[in-house]
Amino acid sequence: MSKWIPLWLHKLSSPPTFYRFAGALRPWLLALALLTGAIALYGGLVLAPADYQQGDAYRIIFIHVPSAWMSLFIYGVMGFAAFVALVWRIKLAEVVAMESAPIGAAFTFITLVTGSLWGKPMWGTWWTWDARLTSELVLLFLYLGVIGLYHAFEDRRQGARAAAFLALIGIINVPIVHFSVNWWNTLHQGSTIRLLGPSTIAPGMLWPLLTMMLATKFYYLASLFGRVRTDLLDLESGKDWVRTIATGSTLQ
């Protein structure tokens, strides 16, 4: 059984196979993202009780926290894909890394904006230069740098490799964002959801948060698959399988 998985992955990394695979999966992922997102929003904004300390204002965590997780998660995916792209020169990995960057940048931006909206009433400031906030901002700039570098090259595959290298250098920032609240005494509170030990959140608030986390993951995959499909068509425009699609005959 374990022999089949690498074989399957190898087959999947061929552009036409992935194109069909992603195309088949994408509507389902999008539907799942919408469904879980709606449930999570309803659970978070209506069903979950108000916080003992922050009242209703805490409800922004249902957007802020999943976005923040995604900003790091996507960077992790991008870093991994970048590594694969640089070492094994797999075209699909290059495309996945480069198409993850704009989605990650968007989530990082949402994190910063919602955090700022939350910080004003709670802390008393829109922005403070503490370690968590600053490192998250640096994360946004790293995403933008990767996107910018990718588009600066005329040869897209070369651009992808250069940007992948930058993404790998920047990966050092990910643990800094994650652990900054533990390493430095920051204004930003510590982590609520812990893998080890009990989480410090009531169950009625936890489940919408986790559902939203699922929703953002589904959305990311759906969005990524869509972007990768478009990119593959563009990159492989000279190949037969793309011609077959372009001329209207189905490739099934």
Add this chain to the structure above:
Amino acid sequence: MNPTRKRRLIVVLLVVAAATVAVGLGVFALQQNMNYLFTPSQVQSGAASSHKTFRLGGMVKAGSIQRSKTSLLATFTVVDADGAMPVEYTGILPDLFRDNQSVIATGHMDNAHFVATEVLAKHDETYMPKELKDAMAKAHKDKPMPEGSDAGGSP
């Protein structure tokens, strides 16, 4: 040894040596207090006396908040385990500002009290409904806050 391996070995050795030096310097740096954040007791013992401006961290003493009726002036006392410091602030206080809340105030000393130019409230990482909180508070009456009271702690 073939030259490729030799070169790799040299690179690895260099990286290890650099990492060792860096860790040593890091440990040295950690021993120095880089935080300009002081607790009331530290301030009273004179630790902050060399600073013109510094940050004061601690908990708002229950019942100490007094707001002026005519202006935005508010006075309150920030406490830690064994110190207390009266604080003056003119401006809009954050929503979370209340009794027993961890706060970080930036400002300077004026005689025996602290004049703040900015007051930030640090909320903790605990989220729970009010009813549950009340029930828990009843159960542990002598512990007013679960966490977040470490605003003056070391990094």
Add this chain to the structure above:
Amino acid sequence: MTAAPTAATDNVILLETRELGFYRQDEPVFASLNFRLRSGELGLIEGDNGSGKTTLMRILAGLLHVDEGELYWHGQPLQREHCVGEVLFLGHQLGLKADLSPSENLQVAVGLHGYRAQTTLSAALAEVGLSGYDDEPVRRLSAGQKKRAALARLVLLPATLWLLDEPYANLDRTGIALVNRLLEEHLARDGAALVTSHGAVSFHGGEPQRIRMHA
């Protein structure tokens, strides 16, 4: 040293390509290229514009990644570390700093590669016909003189395999004769060379191996 050993079948195979191919944006630049280059042998790479001559040179020099096929050096799969210092590459860009004089440029090259036995800097400059230009920055030299300054590296530096991309370009008749003489001497020392050219070459040291490039 006289009489270059031509088509020396008894000599060792220095470089071998098997089914070498290269793609740019998934369009093949060239495909399934097979040839063997023995020591003491000259390979003449022929092909039209855009047939991938320069690309092949850059692949063999180790500047470009091999997309398809294999490269062997002394019968072993080629790795950059194995042929380090044995390959001398002369590309379209000559690698000369315009603000330095020819001899200053060569000093840097010697600093990186070392001297070949029994050569000196001034002798090399004299051989390529550039003595007397010691204090002139390369910027002020003519295109042909710049080429000659770059060719002085061939005289000066130790290497087994020469990769010369368009060595005859910009040169006058004596310059072309100079390149041919340098090549003959190199082959006589059991060196090998690959030369690209789209013009005909009048090489007197025997019949070179002709390698046709096509996609």
Add this chain to the structure above:
Amino acid sequence: MSRPGLANACAAMLRRDLTLAWRRRGDIAMPVLYALIVTMLFPFALGPEDTLLQRIAGGVVLVTILLAMLLALDAMFSSDIEDGSLEQLVLAPQPLALMLAVKILAHWLTTALPLIVISPLLAGMLHLPTAVMPVLVLALLLSTPMLSLLGAILVALTAGTRRSGMLLALMLLPLCVPVVIFAAGAVAASQQGLPWLAPIAWLGAALVLLLVLAPLACAAALRIALDA
């Protein structure tokens, strides 16, 4: 046939880059002039109030020098790529990372060092107390090599692109944030009469790591950039 030693190769590279810089002395003066003019603008923009200028002096000098270095960074490999010298360097029998380290050193000597030399003057224009100057210079001595090293990696990455100046700034400046924080922290601490060794130690730790890792990363980045 004799292969030159590493020391000879390094010396040849260093001599070459320094000679080239000397032949174009005007380019060395540019960042210095730029830093002087930018620093001069602050008293005009903020008013010549001593206490205010004093408070911002350390930060302003650091940021100005960072920006001045950014100006010169772009040229680190560009001429070498244009005339093919970089190809020759990549193909030379010497370890590329070491050769690049020498190039970075030459670049630091010709751009950062003049800036450090005039930094007391810049700080003086903003009324930074003389007692703080040694700490400022020390912070600069530790932080400017880091900017050169980090910059070299990014310049190498953008080596294959056409217009890379703005892109370089976008990529480099976020990475410089920690460097600026600690360097400015040391100056500010010294200005307030506080122990300033801790941020200097952090700078030193980061510099030691970068000294080893950055040339390796730079070599890898250059191979990617040339591979086209």
